[in-house]
Amino acid sequence: MAGLPVKRVLGINGKDEFKAGENTNNTDNNKQSLSKAALAVREENDKVGEREMVTPTGSSIKRSSSRPQLDLSKAAIQGNSEERDPTILLPNQSDDISHLALDIGGSLIKLVYFSRHEDQSIDDKRKKTVKERLGISNGNRRSYPILGGRLHFVKFETSKINECLDFISSKQLHCGTNSLWWTSDSPSNENAVIKATGGGAYKFADLFKERLGVSLDKEDEMDCLVAGANFLLKAIRHEAFTHMEGQKEFVQIDHNDLFPYLLVNIGSGVSMIKVDGDGKFQRVSGTNVGGGTYWGLGRLLTKCKSFDELLELSQKGDNRTIDMLVGDIYGGMDYSKIGLSASTIASSFGKAISDKKELEDYRPEDISLSLLRMISYNIGQISYLTALRFGLKRIFFGGFFIRGHAYTMDTISFAVHFWSKGEAQAMFLRHEGFLGALGAFMSDEKHGLDDLRAHQLVERFPMGAPFTGGKIHGPPPGNLNEKISWMEKFVLKGTEITAPVPMAPTGTTGLGGFEVPLSKGGTLRSDASALNIGVLHLVPTLEVFPLLADPKSYEPNTIDLSDHNELEYWFTVLSEHLPDLVDKAVASEGGTDDAKRRGDAFARAFSAHLARLMEEPAAYGKLGLANLLELREECLREFQFVDAYRSIKLRENEASLAVLPDLLAELDSMNEEPRLLTLIEGVLAANIFDWGSRACVDLYHKGTIIEIYRMSRNKMQRPWRVDDFDLLKERMLGSGGKKPPPHKRALLFVDNSGADIVLGMLPLARELLRRGTEVVLVANSLPALNDVTAMELPDIVAEAAKHCDILRKAAEAGGLLVDAMVNTLDDSKENSTSVPLMVVENGCGSPCIDLRQVSPELAAAAKDADLIILEGMGRALHTNFNARFKRDALKLAMVKNQRLAEKLIQGKIYDCVCRYEAAS
Numbered sequence: 001m002a003g004l005p006v007k008r009v010l011g012i013n014g015k016d017e018f019k020a021g022e023n024t025n026n027t028d029n030n031k032q033s034l035s036k037a038a039l040a041v042r043e044e045n046d047k048v049g050e051r052e053m054v055t056p057t058g059s060s061i062k063r064s065s066s067r068p069q070l071d072l073s074k075a076a077i078q079g080n081s082e083e084r085d086p087t088i089l090l091p092n093q094s095d096d097i098s099h100l101a102l103d104i105g106g107s108l109i110k111l112v113y114f115s116r117h118e119d120q121s122i123d124d125k126r127k128k129t130v131k132e133r134l135g136i137s138n139g140n141r142r143s144y145p146i147l148g149g150r151l152h153f154v155k156f157e158t159s160k161i162n163e164c165l166d167f168i169s170s171k172q173l174h175c176g177t178n179s180l181w182w183t184s185d186s187p188s189n190e191n192a193v194i195k196a197t198g199g200g201a202y203k204f205a206d207l208f209k210e211r212l213g214v215s216l217d218k219e220d221e222m223d224c225l226v227a228g229a230n231f232l233l234k235a236i237r238h239e240a241f242t243h244m245e246g247q248k249e250f251v252q253i254d255h256n257d258l259f260p261y262l263l264v265n266i267g268s269g270v271s272m273i274k275v276d277g278d279g280k281f282q283r284v285s286g287t288n289v290g291g292g293t294y295w296g297l298g299r300l301l302t303k304c305k306s307f308d309e310l311l312e313l314s315q316k317g318d319n320r321t322i323d324m325l326v327g328d329i330y331g332g333m334d335y336s337k338i339g340l341s342a343s344t345i346a347s348s349f350g351k352a353i354s355d356k357k358e359l360e361d362y363r364p365e366d367i368s369l370s371l372l373r374m375i376s377y378n379i380g381q382i383s384y385l386t387a388l389r390f391g392l393k394r395i396f397f398g399g400f401f402i403r404g405h406a407y408t409m410d411t412i413s414f415a416v417h418f419w420s421k422g423e424a425q426a427m428f429l430r431h432e433g434f435l436g437a438l439g440a441f442m443s444d445e446k447h448g449l450d451d452l453r454a455h456q457l458v459e460r461f462p463m464g465a466p467f468t469g470g471k472i473h474g475p476p477p478g479n480l481n482e483k484i485s486w487m488e489k490f491v492l493k494g495t496e497i498t499a500p501v502p503m504a505p506t507g508t509t510g511l512g513g514f515e516v517p518l519s520k521g522g523t524l525r526s527d528a529s530a531l532n533i534g535v536l537h538l539v540p541t542l543e544v545f546p547l548l549a550d551p552k553s554y555e556p557n558t559i560d561l562s563d564h565n566e567l568e569y570w571f572t573v574l575s576e577h578l579p580d581l582v583d584k585a586v587a588s589e590g591g592t593d594d595a596k597r598r599g600d601a602f603a604r605a606f607s608a609h610l611a612r613l614m615e616e617p618a619a620y621g622k623l624g625l626a627n628l629l630e631l632r633e634e635c636l637r638e639f640q641f642v643d644a645y646r647s648i649k650l651r652e653n654e655a656s657l658a659v660l661p662d663l664l665a666e667l668d669s670m671n672e673e674p675r676l677l678t679l680i681e682g683v684l685a686a687n688i689f690d691w692g693s694r695a696c697v698d699l700y701h702k703g704t705i706i707e708i709y710r711m712s713r714n715k716m717q718r719p720w721r722v723d724d725f726d727l728l729k730e731r732m733l734g735s736g737g738k739k740p741p742p743h744k745r746a747l748l749f750v751d752n753s754g755a756d757i758v759l760g761m762l763p764l765a766r767e768l769l770r771r772g773t774e775v776v777l778v779a780n781s782l783p784a785l786n787d788v789t790a791m792e793l794p795d796i797v798a799e800a801a802k803h804c805d806i807l808r809k810a811a812e813a814g815g816l817l818v819d820a821m822v823n824t825l826d827d828s829k830e831n832s833t834s835v836p837l838m839v840v841e842n843g844c845g846s847p848c849i850d851l852r853q854v855s856p857e858l859a860a861a862a863k864d865a866d867l868i869i870l871e872g873m874g875r876a877l878h879t880n881f882n883a884r885f886k887r888d889a890l891k892l893a894m895v896k897n898q899r900l901a902e903k904l905i906q907g908k909i910y911d912c913v914c915r916y917e918a919a920s
């Protein structure tokens with residue numbers, strides 16, 4: 001460093017750092033003036049480093065109200081309000097919810113239970129005004145026939161029914177079955193009724209009455225199976241899949257074209273049901289050779305102690321030692337004339353007749369596999385013949401015999417494919433074992449679950465998912481402390497984490513970093529294809545974004561993770577980012593011991609998810625990059641990290657707001673055309689502030705916020721890698737002297753905090769407002785990385801509005817400045833005539849957006865919109881890059897990842913995308 005001028009600047013990471021001085025001279029006029037702003041902000045930065053930044057935005061981050069909660073509107077105390085714990089009436093609360101339902105089978109008890117969200121919605125002023133402006137009815141729960149909450153799926157062995165009863169009792173699930181269970185009155189179980197199906201509903205009725213004081217309301221098993229299957233096939237997007245030669249592929253079922261189908265439920269015995277509609281079905285066939293046969297014969301022949309053990313054995317088996325194959329008969333040859341290959345089983349257990357061997361001479365593994373194949377082929381074949389008899393093309397297999405077991409599914413699929421000559425298709429269900437319990441749950445018609453649609457359900461995979469797999473179990477604990485201990489316990493065993501977890505620098509976390517895994521998770525899961533089902537979040541308010549050109553064919557993810565190289569690459573990226581993320585998360589909570597412990601638990605839980613998905617990418621449904629990025633955020637929330645990048649966001653907002661007046665003045669001095677170009681350049685340049693990108697984070701160590709912003713602006717020379725600016729310009733400014741009408745309303749899907757929103761998207765919004773276009777800023781409902789949230793935006797807009805009349809008037813007209821700012825330039829008469837600027841939440845908490853599930857306010861705002869602007873890598877590239885809209889769409893992003901740049905735009909890192917697509 002000797003000889004170079006050294007100046008003291010605040011690095012973007014907030015640390016004071018000494019840096020060799022750079023030449024800040026710039027020959028370009030526009031950019032020259034921005035460097036003046038840079039100096040101003042540098043002074044500001046020095047101040048920023050000295051004080052704690054607390055703004056109203058960050059002071060209390062609450063959970064978004066986009067996920068509906070217990071409806072407390074018009075709540076009133078009934079009777080004497082002086083009384084301790086008086087009864088509270090919730091007139092708008094949907095009541096009569098069946099809280100728990102059971103399917104008590106011969107070997108397993110399946111539970112489906114419903115829980116409400118603990119947290120409550122916040123109806124801030126912004127929301128109220130937005131609702132009024134957009135004409136959304138306020139707080140009327142009755143407009144949604146069903147209540148928001150979560151559906152949980154749990155199973156126990158029937159032989160351990162007492163564990164199941166303890167579980168129900170500990171969670172007080174049986175108390176939710178009378179009508180006032182949510183009130184503070186301690187519930188009495190008198191007259192409480194639980195919906196139940198399966199033989200055990202009769203067998204164990206007295207035990208339930210005795211232990212829990214509840215009666216079992218018995219529902220017909222077939223009715224329940226069919227109701228459960230219909231519900232799943234209509235409401236869950238990634239429910240049905242095919243499984244051929246180890247390949248799992250999800251099948252999109254069109255609800256309008258679901259019936260008729262054959263439902264084959266493989267329990268102890270097998271039922272084959274022709275389903276023609278809701279409640280319309282007929283049991284047309286069945287076989288007594290089913291799961292019970294496999295388990296019964298298997299137990300006698302192998303001495304296995306459980307069904308799962310028997311199934312696990314089969315994985316190491318070789319059935320050729322017992323089964324007689326076509327090749328055994330034909331001297332190793334195929335019998336090609338009738339289409340039988342040498343490896344086809346000619347006779348199950350057929351070799352046992354000729355061999356002079358006793359039972360002990362056969363490996364239990366081989367016996368188990370031979371038995372499994374015998375029974376699976378048989379079921380597959382009978383199912384096909386039944387389907388043929390009734391002219392059915394689709395066969396769905398359910399029941400706990402399958403247990404997500406790859407061999408079983410492949411065998412059944414082979415049989416169906418073989419006998420139907422590829423005409424019929426075997427499909428499996430992710431919730432295969434819960435059809436009956438779900439049907440029993442739904443037999444209580446009052447909750448209106450049958451009306452649920454896929455977009456109203458969000459499936460989440462809690463931290464227990466990678467471990468529990470297909471094992472029979474109760475759910476992992478819900479309490480935070482227990483969750484952390486649970487993670488620690490598994491890590492101490494050193495068995496389960498197989499993801500490429502990098503070593504954290506020692507001392508960054510409470511437990512000294514993340515260990516390199518010791519071994520694979522075989523002891524915790526019997527099969528790589530073990531069943532994984534999450535918790536179903538019922539969010540009745542979610543809607544499909546109304547401006548999608550073709551919602552049916554819409555696929556949010558651009559990156560297909562079914563390509564193994566792609567999968568491996570992104571897994572490594574996410575794993576390598578983990579130590580840094582944990583550091584940020586722990587620091588965001590003051591670096592306390594508790595935060596460190598949670599940070600470690602989060603890292604372990606997320607690593608375990610990655611490991612699980614690396615083993616079986618389709619374990620949680622169809623996997624795209626957006627799902628992984630969202631899973632990471634959900635996992636942080638599970639360990640109660642509310643906003644890991646909070647202080648970074650505040651610091652960057654403040655630094656950027658300080659230079660905003662200079663930028664606006666500079667823009668105002670330009671003519672329309674260069675101004676539009678500078679604005680788009682500004683959005684692209686400021687998108688560099690992305691704490692989710694490894695390259696960008698490395699960059700931040702090299703300069704101040706403003707230095708990086710300036711450097712990024714300097715690199716903005718057109719043509720960009722994807723450059724539709726001329727099309728955009730023509731639509732906005734016209735050509736040949738013709739001025740097109742402005743857009744009526746623009747939806748701006750904003751991305752990051754700091755420069756991205758303040759110096760990029762807000763100036764663009766201001767330009768649209770100036771041209772007479774209403775602007776709706778669409779931001780995240782929940783924090784994700786350094787993305788700005790809808791809760792934070794009004795304060796940022798208010799700060800910006802202090803320096804800008806256009807923003808101020810529009811924000812006032814849009815109801816954004818209700819209490820956020822001191823009105824310095826008051827001119828209230830004009831408010832009503834101003835074009836409004838509004839903020840709506842998008843309904844999600846991820847860096848990406850799935851437009852099939854958006855908030856009702858966004859859906860309402862979309863109705864009058866004729867321009868959609870999607871900004872950032874997550875929203876415009878990882879998701880929605882290929883999405884087509886009914887209205888004009890502009891996709892703006894800087895590509896901050898080399899591999900993505902190569903793959904998507906045949907470019908390199910920091911290339912930009914400005915894609916304009918006129919309404920289709």
Ligand SMILES: CC(C)(COP(=O)(O)O)[C@@H](O)C(=O)NCCC(=O)O
Nearest residue numbers: 690692693694847872873874875897
């Ligand atoms: C998480 C992100 C999508 C956020 O990007 P943004 O939407 O903020 O532009 C992006 O940072 C990303 O893809 N990161 C992972 C890849 C990497 O580190 O290069």
Ligand SMILES: [Mn+2]
Nearest residue numbers: 751752787847
């Ligand atoms: Mn972002």
